[in-house]
Structures are given as structure tokens and as C-alpha cells.
Amino acid sequence: MTSIQARSPHARWTWIAAGSFVAVISLASLGAPRALAVSRDQIGLDQVPETPAPGTTLIVPHPISVTAIAQQMQAAIQAASPGTSVGIDVVDTTTGTPIASLNADQQFYTASVVKLLITLDALKSRDWQPDSDTADQLAQMLSTSDDDIADMLWDTGGNDAIIDRMVAAIGLTSTTAPEDTAQWGETLTTPRDVVTVFHYIDSKIPDSARDLILGALHNTSQTAADGTDQYFGIPDALTGAGWAVKQGWMDLGTSTTLDTTGLVSPSPDQPYRYAVVVLSQQPAGTSWAAAGNALTAGVQLLHTVLK
Numbered sequence: 001m002t003s004i005q006a007r008s009p010h011a012r013w014t015w016i017a018a019g020s021f022v023a024v025i026s027l028a029s030l031g032a033p034r035a036l037a038v039s040r041d042q043i044g045l046d047q048v049p050e051t052p053a054p055g056t057t058l059i060v061p062h063p064i065s066v067t068a069i070a071q072q073m074q075a076a077i078q079a080a081s082p083g084t085s086v087g088i089d090v091v092d093t094t095t096g097t098p099i100a101s102l103n104a105d106q107q108f109y110t111a112s113v114v115k116l117l118i119t120l121d122a123l124k125s126r127d128w129q130p131d132s133d134t135a136d137q138l139a140q141m142l143s144t145s146d147d148d149i150a151d152m153l154w155d156t157g158g159n160d161a162i163i164d165r166m167v168a169a170i171g172l173t174s175t176t177a178p179e180d181t182a183q184w185g186e187t188l189t190t191p192r193d194v195v196t197v198f199h200y201i202d203s204k205i206p207d208s209a210r211d212l213i214l215g216a217l218h219n220t221s222q223t224a225a226d227g228t229d230q231y232f233g234i235p236d237a238l239t240g241a242g243w244a245v246k247q248g249w250m251d252l253g254t255s256t257t258l259d260t261t262g263l264v265s266p267s268p269d270q271p272y273r274y275a276v277v278v279l280s281q282q283p284a285g286t287s288w289a290a291a292g293n294a295l296t297a298g299v300q301l302l303h304t305v306l307k
Contacts, residue, residue, distance in 0.1 A: 069305060070102030073278070073298035081294035083283040089191035090302065091275045093263075099274065099305055107174060107188040108279035109257040111248030112145045114187045116197050117166040117175075118153050119213060120205070124169065125157070128206045135212055142216035142246065146225040154184045163187055170200045185250045185257075191277040194261050198275055214272075217244035217262065232292030233260025234276055237299035238306070241266055249288070256282040258291045260299065266306050274306050 070088045078084050087103040119138050123130060130138065141149040154162065160177035162184075167175050172193045178186035201213050222231050230247045245262030259279045263272035278299060282291050 066098045066101050069301070070100040073100060073301050074102055076301060077278075077280065077294045077298040080297045081280075081282050081286055081290055084286075084294060085281045086298070087191045087277075087279040088298075089195060089275075089277045090306075091195060092273060093275050094270075094273055100302070101191075104191045105174060107176070107190055108259065108281055109185065109248075109250060109252075110175075110187045110189050111185045111250035111257045111259055112147075112150070113189070113194065113246050113248040113259050113261055113279075114163075114184050115141055115145065115150055116201070116213075116246055117187075118150055118157065118162060118184065120169075120197075120201070121157050121162045121166055122153050123205070123209045123212075124165075128209045130212075139212060139216040139219075140225075142213065143219045144221050144223075144225040145228070145230065145247065148225070150184060159184075170196060170204075172196055185248070186252075189279075191279055194277045194279070195275045198261075198263060214244050214263075217246055218242070220245050220247070228288075229292065232258070233278060233295035233299050234262050234264065235260075236292070236296045238264055238302065241306070242268070242271065244272060249291075252284075254284050256284060256286045256291055258282060258295055260295050264306060274302075276302065276306075 070090075073088055074086045077086050085103075085106075085108075087106045087108055089101050089104040090099040091097070092099060119142060122134065122138060126134065137149050137153075140146050141153070159181040163175065163177035166172070172189070175187065175189040175193045178184065178188075180186060201210055220230055220235070222229060222235075224230050224247075228249060230245075233247065234243055234245050235247075242265035243262050245260065247261070248257065248259035250257040257280070259277075261277045261279075262275075264274045264276055265271045266273060276299070278295055280291075280295060282294070
């Protein structure tokens with residue numbers, strides 16, 4: 001894949017509801033599908049005292065609109081890269097509360113984000129007990145986004161059969177194999193499905209497999225195997241936060257794909273509290289610098305809400 005020039009780092013969640021979505025993980029028991037006690041459209045802010053003290057002015061905070069936050073992110077992205085289509089889903093994984101959501105069920109190309117599925121399929125086919133060489137290969141493929149390893153595993157795993165198996169195993173609803181079975185990066189998915197993948201990684205697989213994957217994502221290198229700068233979006237925007245990310249980038253000639261997905265820790269005592277997924281299709285010819293800066297501009301707006 002074409003390179004972006006380098007720049008400069010960086011559980012177990014409780015899953016409360018199915019149907020909301022985004023990229024970010026930790027490590028605790030998972031519960032049943034999340035039943036949100038709040039509307040997906042509005043989240044209240046602070047509790048307001050029923051009876052204010054005499055002589056004080058009562059200021060009632062306006063609720064934060066989940067859609068409005070995502071629309072602000074979209075506007076920032078499109079201002080930096082006009083004509084970009086964006087899908088966003090951000091969730092507090094400890095409560096199931098949606099933080100930002102826009103086009104969460106719209107399909108986008110995965111680019112290298114599909115390496116999460118390739119990794120899961122390789123581990124599952126080995127009873128979640130890979131030998132040391134395979135474990136090292138998988139960690140390298142994730143942390144450096146190595147395409148050569150992905151090509152090898154894609155071929156040995158049966159190409160699009162990998163996607164079919166993982167869709168069934170994880171319960172994905174909107175992820176489809178590429179039309180050209182040789183092109184794993186052209187797999188289609190949605191922001192909501194990407195969060196479901198992270199949920200599966202955290203709660204449905206053995207600890208050793210989970211730790212292998214999350215450790216590799218936490219140790220994502222700034223420069224990918226192909227020379228691409230992977231620090232756009234989450235890593236570049238949410239400085240000071242801990243994260244475990246899988247980035248994606250791809251130039252199809254007719255469009256430019258750039259995806260930033262992962263789990264974010266706003267502080268050490270809140271490991272991987274938020275799942276954040278931003279998928280984008282940007283106009284053909286968009287420079288890698290402009291495309292990456294656009295996603296970073298959008299994700300930066302989460303600083304005020306991911307606390």
C-alpha cells in the first residue's frame with residue numbers, strides 16, 4: 001500500500017449493549033448485549049439540584065447530542081479533506097453509553113483493519129494456541145501492518161472464506177468479502193461491526209489470544225512495514241491517552257481509504273474505556289498527509305468528551 005510520511009506515541013471492558021459501536025478495549029468480564037438506559041441521540045450532563053440555594057442563578061446544562069458531536073467531527077474532517085465520506089461510532093464501553101455516532105451502519109473499505117479478522121481466523125484455526133513463530137508473525141502483522149504476512153495468511157486461509165468464517169463466528173451483520181478475492185483490503189465493513197470485532201477479541205477468546213492481539217495493537221509502530229506513518233487519527237489526536245489501534249489505508253485510484261480504529265484509555269485508572277472507530281472514503285488524489293491530518297482533526301474533538 002502507498003506510504004504516508006512519518007510523524008510523531010501513545011483491560012477488559014464491560015460491554016453493556018449490542019447495537020452501539022466503536023473502536024477501544026481493556027480486560028474484565030463481559031455481560032449480556034448492552035441495553036442502554038439512555039437514548040442514543042442524547043446524553044444528559046451533570047445532575048442538577050432540585051432546589052438551588054437562595055440568590056443563586058440556576059444554569060441547566062444542555063444535553064450533548066451524540067449526532068451533533070459526530071457531525072462536528074465530520075465537519076472538521078471535511079474541512080481538511082473536502083468531499084470525504086465518514087462513518088463514526090464512539091462508545092463508553094463501561095456503561096454502553098454512546099458518545100458519538102454518524103453513519104455507523106454505512107459500509108466502508110477495511111483496508112488493513114481486516115487484519116484483525118485475518119489474525120482471529122489464524123488463531124481460531126490453531127485452537128487459539130499458535131506456535132511461537134506464528135504468534136510472532138501475527139504480532140508483527142498487527143503492529144507494523146505487514147502486508148506480506150497478511151498475503152500469506154490470506155492465501156493459506158482460503159481468501160474470502162476467512163471473512164465468511166469470521167462473520168459467522170463473531171456475528172457481524174454488515175461485513176462482506178471483497179469482490180476480487182485476492183484483494184483483502186477491499187473487504188467492506190461498518191463502524192458498528194468494527195466495535196463488535198473488538199468486543200469479540202476482549203470477551204470471547206482465550207486470555208492468551210486476547211493479550212497477543214491487544215499487546216500488538218498497543219505497540220503499533222509509528223512507521224509501518226511499507227513506510228507508512230501510522231500515527232494519524234487516534235494516535236496523533238489523543239496524545240496523552242493510552243491506546244491500542246488498528247489503522248487502515250489504501251489507494252484504489254478512484255478513492256482514498258483511511259481508517260483509524262481502536263481502544264482508548266483517558267487515564268491510567270480507566271484502561272481502554274472508550275471504543276473509537278472512524279472510517280473514511282476520501283477523494284482520489286488526496287495526499288496521504290492531507291488524508292491523515294483530516295482524520296486527526298476530527299478525532300481531536302473527542303478530547304473534551306473522553307474523560
